[in-house]
C-alpha cells in the first residue's frame with residue numbers, strides 16, 4: 001500500500017524519506033502513449049498522440065465530440081489497436097497483447113462508459129457483481145463487496161432494481177460502482193456527466209475526486225463540460241475528525257491537487273498542462289472552447 | 294471495398310467467429326446457464342411453429358401429389374412421396390428457414406443492441422470474452438436443437454400427410470403408413486439429421502457475426518437484423534444444394 005494522500009497533505013515534505021521504495025515504482029506512469037496513430041477508412045482519428053498519466057494523477061481530456069477521446073480510452077483497454085505507436089499500462093507495453101493477455105491488464109482497470117453500458121438483462125446487484133461472479137467468488141463475499149461499492153456511490157437502495165428502472169444519473173453511478181469492484185488502480189470515465197442535471201453531475205465529480213485523493217487511483221476523465229474541470233482542479237477530498245469525507249476548496253494550503261488537463265483537436269494534442277496554464281492560454285481555439293463563445 | 298472482397302472478408306470473419314465459438318466449447322470457462330437459456334429459446338420456443346410448418350407442409354404435399362399419383366394408379370405411394378420429400382429436403386430446409394427467421398433475427402438484434410449500447414465493450418472490459426459468453430452458447434444450442442426440431446417437423450409432416458390422405462382422399466391409414474415405412478431408409482434419416490447440424494452452424498455464425506459487427510446506432514441494429522435473416526436463409530438454401538450432393542456421394546443416397 002502507498003501512503004494515503006492525507007498523509008501527504010499533512011506532511012508534504014516527509015514523503016520522500018517515508019516512502020523511498022515506492023518512489024521508484026511511482027515514477028512509472030500508469031498510462032503512457034507514444035506516438036499513437038489510428039485511422040478509420042482513410043480518416044485520421046489520432047495523429048501522433050503522446051502523453052502520460054502518472055500514478056495517482058487525474059488526467060482530464062477535453063475536446064469536441066468525434067475528436068477521438070473515446071477512441072483513446074478504448075485503446076487503453078485494448079478494445080482497439082493502434083495503427084502505429086505504443087501504449088504502456090503500468091510500464092507494460094500492451095500494444096501487441098492478444099485478447100487473452102489483455103484480460104490480465106483489464107483486471108486492474110475500471111471503465112465507466114458514456115451511457116453507463118449496464119447489462120440490461122441483469123439486475124443492479126448482478127451488474128455490480130459481474131466481475132466477481134466471473135471469478136467464481138463465493139456469494140457472501142460478493143454481496144458484501146457489492147453493498148460496499150453501492151454505498152460508495154450512494155445507491156444501496158437500488159440494489160434489486162433492473163437497469164431499465166433507473167434514471168440516467170443512477171445508471172451512471174451503478175456503472176461507476178461496477179467499474180470500481182476489485183479496487184482497480186486505474187479508472188477511466190468517458191463523459192460521465194453528459195446529459196445529467198448539475199447536482200448529479202457534481203456528485204459524479206465528487207466520486208472522481210474521492211477516488212483521486214482517498215484511494216490513490218490514477219484516472220482519465222473525459223469531458224467537455226467546463227464545470228467538471230473546475231471541480232476536479234480546485235477541490236480536494238479529505239476525511240474529517242468524525243470520519244466523514246469532506247471537500248475543500250484549494251486555498252492558501254499548498255496546492256495538492258493532482259489533476260492535469262489535455263486537449264485534443266483533429267487527432268492531435270493541442271494543449272497539455274495544468275488548469276491554470278489552460279486558463280492563461282491565448283490560443284483562440286482553446287479560449288473559444290473554455291468560454292463557449 | 295469492392296463487393297467480392299467484402300463478401301470474402303465477411304465469409305472469413307464468420308468462419309473465424311464460428312470456429313472460435315466451437316473451440317470455446319472444449320475449454321473453460323463455459324457458461325452453462327446461458328447455454329440452457331438459449332436451448333430453451335431455440336428448442337422449446339421454436340417447437341410450435343416448426344410443428345405447424347411441418348404439419349401443413351406434409352398436408353399440402355399429399356393434397357397436391359395425390360391426384361397425379363392416382364392418375365398413374367400409384368396412390369399407394371403417397372406416403373413414400375411425402376416422407377422422402379420431407380425427411381430428405383423439406384424438413385431440414387423449412388425448419389432451418391423458420392429458425393433463421395425466429396432465432397437468427399433475435400440473436401442479431403440482441404447482440405446488435407448490446408454493441409451499440411457498449412455492453413459488449415463493457416463485457417470485454419470486465420474480463421469476459423463475448424465469443425465464449427454469447428456466441429458459443431447460441432451456436433451450440435442451434436447445432437444441438439435444429440436436428441431435433443427437424444425430426445419434429447418430419448414426424449408432424451408425415452402425420453399431416455396421413456391426415457389429408459385419409460380424410461380428403463379416403464386412403465386407408467395403414468396403406469399410408471406402410472408406404473412411409475417402405476419409402477424411407479436409414480440413410481435418408483441420417484442425411485436429414487446431418488444437414489440441420491450444418492444449418493445450425495450457418496444460422497448461428499451468420500447471425501452472431503451480423504449482430505457483433507453492428508455499426509451506427511439503432512438504425513444499424515435494424516439493418517443487421519434484416520441481413521442476418523436474409524443472408525442466413527440464402528446461405529442455408531445454397532449450402533443445402535451442395536450438402537445434398539455431398540451426402541448423395543457419401544451416403545450413397547438418391548440413386549436412380
Ligand SMILES: Nc1ncnc2c1ncn2[C@@H]1O[C@H](COP(=O)(O)OP(=O)(O)O)[C@@H](O)[C@H]1O
Pocket residue numbers: 040045063064065066067068069070071072
Ligand atoms: N469503429 C469505428 N469505425 C469507424 N469510425 C469510427 C469508429 N469508432 C469511432 N469512429 C470515428 O472516430 C472518431 C472519433 O470517435 P470518438 O473517439 O468516439 O470521439 P469522441 O469520444 O471524442 O466523441 C469519430 O469521427 C467516429 O466517427
Ligand SMILES: [Mg+2]
Pocket residue numbers: 066069070071114190191
Ligand atoms: Mg466519446
